Amino acid sequence: MTRSSSTFVLVPGAWQAGWAWQPVARRLRAAGHQAITLTLPGLADGDSTTGLHLSDTVDHVVSEIDKRGLEQVTLVAHSWGGYAVTAAAHQLIGRVAKVIYYNAVVPKRGVPLTGENEDYSDMIEAAVAASPDDTVSVVIEQVPTLLPDQSAQAQQLFFELLVPQPGAYFTEAIDVPDITALDIPAAYVLSEDDRALARPGAEFAARLGLAPVMVPGGHQSMLTHPDEVAQALLAA
Incomplete structure (x- = not known):
């Protein structure tokens, strides 16, 4: 790697694992940087979700x-991954050079995802109540919200890759x-057709005093427009 190279740690959003960041990670590596894709507890295929809490992701x-x-x-957070990244940054003072939120929640202290949007809250609470293991699963009808510019075949493939999300990840908050x-540089990257965030991305960016850097695509544009997303991360 070059002297000016960076190490990107890419944290996925809900229902997803490190695979969601792989296209972008390959492009970051091709540009001379180290890129690590993480899979958070309970979100690898076949993982147990028993007893997991938001603090486990941090x-x-x-x-x-x-x-x-x-x-x-x-540190790069996608979507719900903003919770884990924000709290982790507080434990990694001196080791984090920058935090980038990409189509991500910028959490408020003490406010869980269910506190950001009443419709989300109702949906999540109903899903947890109906689940035998306190998880929340995506239903196929929700996938076009995540991949609005893709074919039905691509949406079906994406749906097949998703796993249930531990409910506590949505109902618990971070206490930082x-x-x-922290006086850490930050950036906010937002897809032009993001329809999945609990609040408009510009509102989350404004919590940090930022204007979002725009990229094409929907909520999952790291899969559908990886060139543009990688370039935005490099330029942020």
């Missing part, structure tokens, strides 16, 4: 950076302020 991000001995990391309290 611990996982921190431990993965610790065991690799990484320094000057650029946003990263403006």
